[in-house]
Amino acid sequence: MRRLRPPAWMATLTWKAGVFITVMCCALAALLGALVHVSVTRQTVDTAREKALDRLEEVTRAYEAGEPLPRYAGVDPDGIPSGLRALAVRGERGTVVADDPEGRPTIWAAGPADGRALAVRVDYSLSASTISGLDKAILGSSVLAIGATLLVGSFAVTRVTRRLHLTAQVARRISAGDLDARVNDPRTRDPAHPEDEVATVSGALDTMASTLQGKLLSEQRFTADVAHELRTPLTGLSAAAELLPAGRPAELVRDRVKAMRALTEDLLEISRLDTRTETVDLDVHELGPLAERVVRASGTATEVRIVRDARVETDRRRLERVLGNLVANAHKHGRPPVALTVDGPAVTVRDHGPGYPEYLLEHGPQRFRTESGSKGHGLGLTIAAGQASVIGAELLFRNAPEGGAEARLTLPAAPPG
Structure with missing residues (x-):
């Protein structure tokens, strides 16, 4: 079975940095959002429960005094959560957040009342909407923060990758024979200016290219000088070989002289090609x-x-x-x-x-x-x-x-x- 290969752009440093920044931003936003949500929700619920328990205390005193109960209170009222009712019947007090019979968010507080449950309810819709709005604000701000971080991070990473691409292009030009190619990173020109890793690589490449160019030019000059110096004695040697008496030794000498002259001409031609001074007649x-x-x-x-x-x-x-x-x-x-x-x-x-x-x-x-x-x-x-x-x-x-x-x-x- 043929394995699917990911597209080439997924191997780029920009893509990897973007994915890393996105994942880290999402994780950080989720962590901070969860912490804020839990903290605000706990504080809001605690405040609402204290209010509900205070009202339960007032209603309990009114019930014991035989006074009429307010409309938000009652004994075994409709809609009271079964778990909270069972808790009150056992003689304990408690609160719970649930919906009332009309479907509105409500916080219930209940306590014992002659073997039954005396309960009050406090409207929790405003607090619930506040928490919901807070969650939406956290989500929106997280999206904006991630987007802004991606833009800034992409800009920073792109600047680095652009310099790396330039360094790679110069390296390819040098390998193709353009020994004059240089990166010339401005960060390497001033010794007092601090260099980052990319500038260090660029400077090392420029230094290597200069050293290589110097050695090659020296070799080219040596080859051209040797070939030029050999032409004169070989010309004289060729003329002298023609004066030798006919025979096998003379043929061997002429053959070797001819081979040396051909080698010298080849060296001269190569030196001209190396200097890139040749012109074409198209x-x-x-x-x-x-x-x-x-x-x-x-x-x-x-x-x-x-x-x-x-x-x-x-x-x-x-x-x-x-x-x-x-x-x-x-x-x-x-x-x-x-x-x-x-x-x-x-x-x-x-x-x-x-x-x-x-x-x-x-x-x-x-x-x-x-x-x-x-x-x-x-x-x-x-x-x-x-x-x-x-x-x-x-x-x-x-x-x-x-x-x-x-x-x-x-x-x-x-x-x-």
């Missing part, structure tokens, strides 16, 4: 022919499938770089057959190898990290993901259910016209 292109040209330039045995061609608005050079890296990665780390499929504005590169490693599926490509035993530096997919972000495309990595790795690039469609 134009409208037919995606199918562009993908076929990329596969031909790669010189690999890649099958091209055009399910549905589309016109996309993109930077052709950067798109070719992304597709070229995806195709090269599929052949380098996967197994044939490798297929590139164009289906509208989406391009899928699929191989039949062991699939992407778990860390890549969870966190995306990471430079200088590959599966153990594989050759490479993890830069190809890192550059592909960076260039895809620059041209506004979405690049997703997943493992196909039938086996193999699958990279899907979704491009923005060209505007009509």
Whole structure:
């Protein structure tokens, strides 16, 4: 049996605080209302009973003196509660609140009179209406107090949750790569100003972001400086390698120099992507022919499938770089057959190898990290993901259910016209 899940808004701090405030206010109002009701009712009833007993005393003296009884008194009158009559017959005095024969609230007082009950009745309707009005006033004031407390409490809680939401938004922006994002809570600017818990969290997040930004910028500068410094000696080394006499040693040297130059260029490209200084040259292109040209330039045995061609608005050079890296990665780390499929504005590169490693599926490509035993530096997919972000495309990595790795690039469609 499927369990019903509560709506998401019920998990919010505002909702929980509202429920807590409401429950506490209702409990407090019920407790205070009950105390006031009991206290006032007891005082009112005691006053009415004293009055009834005083009248019973006067009527008893009149009865013993043989004087006529007033209209509010009588011996075994109609409507006297049976319990009170039995008490008087036993020779005791007592009072009870009950309705008279006409249905009006009445307080009865009775005492013994020659084996019968001598009783008086006092109108209790005014006191009863006073208590009823008091109960209504308590209920109304409790509702108003709960409403006012909810409004004030909701305002206070909303201010806190708004600051928490802002802190969460900044944290998400930082995790998405916006290292300039800061909360800048005004409570953290003045050291003499007392900070609450939310301001402490906001300040810690800003400090962490600043420290992280400094370390990343330092690493980016180091990578760019190393790549730039390597270009000059590698250029000279490449020229010197061309002067070596033909033979296997010369081929090995040229191959290693070529690989080092490619690695240096990749590092320079990554450093440019990290600094977010890249500009795009957007134009409208037919995606199918562009993908076929990329596969031909790669010189690999890649099958091209055009399910549905589309016109996309993109930077052709950067798109070719992304597709070229995806195709090269599929052949380098996967197994044939490798297929590139164009289906509208989406391009899928699929191989039949062991699939992407778990860390890549969870966190995306990471430079200088590959599966153990594989050759490479993890830069190809890192550059592909960076260039895809620059041209506004979405690049997703997943493992196909039938086996193999699958990279899907979704491009923005060209505007009509």
